[in-house]
Amino acid sequence: MADADRSPPGGSAGAGPSTHLALWEGLYADHADRIYGYARRRVPVEEASDVVAETFVVARRRIASVPEDALPWLYAVARNVVTNTKRSANRRAALRSKLGRLAEHPPAQPPELDAIEVADSVLQALAELTDTEREALTLAVWEDLEPQSAAVVLGCSVGAFNVRVHRAKQRLREVLERSDPPDDRTEGRDR
Amino acid sequence: MTDPRDAMLDRLRAADPTPFETVRGWSESEEGRAVAERVLRQIEVGGVRTRRRRFRGPIAIAAALLLVVGGASLVLGQKANDASGVGCYAAPRLDADLAVIPLGDAASPVEACTRAWTSLFGEHPPAQLVGCRLSQGGHAVFPVPEGEDPATLCADLGASPER
Numbered sequence: 001m002a003d004a005d006r007s008p009p010g011g012s013a014g015a016g017p018s019t020h021l022a023l024w025e026g027l028y029a030d031h032a033d034r035i036y037g038y039a040r041r042r043v044p045v046e047e048a049s050d051v052v053a054e055t056f057v058v059a060r061r062r063i064a065s066v067p068e069d070a071l072p073w074l075y076a077v078a079r080n081v082v083t084n085t086k087r088s089a090n091r092r093a094a095l096r097s098k099l100g101r102l103a104e105h106p107p108a109q110p111p112e113l114d115a116i117e118v119a120d121s122v123l124q125a126l127a128e129l130t131d132t133e134r135e136a137l138t139l140a141v142w143e144d145l146e147p148q149s150a151a152v153v154l155g156c157s158v159g160a161f162n163v164r165v166h167r168a169k170q171r172l173r174e175v176l177e178r179s180d181p182p183d184d185r186t187e188g189r190d191r
Numbered sequence: 192m193t194d195p196r197d198a199m200l201d202r203l204r205a206a207d208p209t210p211f212e213t214v215r216g217w218s219e220s221e222e223g224r225a226v227a228e229r230v231l232r233q234i235e236v237g238g239v240r241t242r243r244r245r246f247r248g249p250i251a252i253a254a255a256l257l258l259v260v261g262g263a264s265l266v267l268g269q270k271a272n273d274a275s276g277v278g279c280y281a282a283p284r285l286d287a288d289l290a291v292i293p294l295g296d297a298a299s300p301v302e303a304c305t306r307a308w309t310s311l312f313g314e315h316p317p318a319q320l321v322g323c324r325l326s327q328g329g330h331a332v333f334p335v336p337e338g339e340d341p342a343t344l345c346a347d348l349g350a351s352p353e354r
Binding site: 025028029032033034036037040041049052053054055056057058059060061062064065076077080081084122123126137141142169172173176 | 197199200202203204205206207208209211213214215216217218222223225226229230231233281288290309310311312313314
């Protein structure tokens with residue numbers, strides 16, 4: 001294995017390189033699918049595998065620090081990787097703008113929405129939430145994370161996470177009610 | 192967590208653009224295996240470069256980020272003569288995860304680690320970092336726990352604050 005793996009990582013002096021490699025391989029086998037799914041929802045499909053790669057590079061480097069319940073930790077790393085990816089995309093977009101090319105190419109949707117079929121009313125409504133609300137709600141509903149795990153991903157308390165989800169649901173409901181076509185009751189009244 | 196009877200959440204669940212069923216087994220696909228190999232190769236290449244530089248003497252550390260996990264003080268000690276190498280520690284301990292990076296055009300070791308932190312450790316840089324000069328002469332940068340005096344932190348680690 002790599003030269004770097006021959007040094008005993010901090011915090012687990014007893015574990016050798018082969019143990020660390022096996023740990024990493026176990027992490028990848030157990031969680032790469034989930035991280036790939038997370039990435040697919042947030043970046044263009046062609047960049048999703050790069051997000052997985054960067055996430056697991058960090059995991060390989062920090063294998064001694066990966067907690068036993070690794071999935072929330074991996075999601076948190078992936079979240080930062082996605083944020084950086086978006087920043088880079090935004091910088092590129094800003095540069096294009098400065099170069100005056102924007103008129104030729106209509107502005108792209110926010111990167112996190114690229115992978116989302118915005119035609120669907122629910123997703124359109126979701127796009128109207130703040131980043132914080134959307135992230136909390138999708139971690140709960142799409143990633144199916146318990147509040148304790150989702151709070152680790154977001155780096156907040158469980159209480160704060162629950163508040164974000166509550167607000168997100170409220171806002172989503174409001175947006176949907178505003179944008180959904182009139183229901184039967186309304187139609188009946190109109191007749 | 193979420194109320195399973197909530198119809199709106201059911202709609203949201205149904206609108207998931209990437210349900211887990213569609214990515215289950217991805218890690219064993221050709222693409223998934225290629226990504227795993229890419230990660231391991233990347234780590235391996237970084238490691239080989241580290242060793243070669245070490246034996247070539249005090250050559251300025253090149254552009255690529257080099258990472259050595261653990262063995263922190265030993266590695267930094269060997270880097271002591273290389274003024275352009277900076278050890279970024281993930282925690283205020285000498286046995287913490289460590290990345291050795293080039294100083295590059297950064298004005299200070301702290302700036303170099305701050306810039307590289309997210310790509311090294313997958314998280315935002317801590318609110319405060321301190322640069323210390325280790326007894327062997329290496330540049331080391333540590334996160335400062337809230338309320339702790341940076342100078343004291345360096346001293347506790349057997350180092351002196353970077354000037």
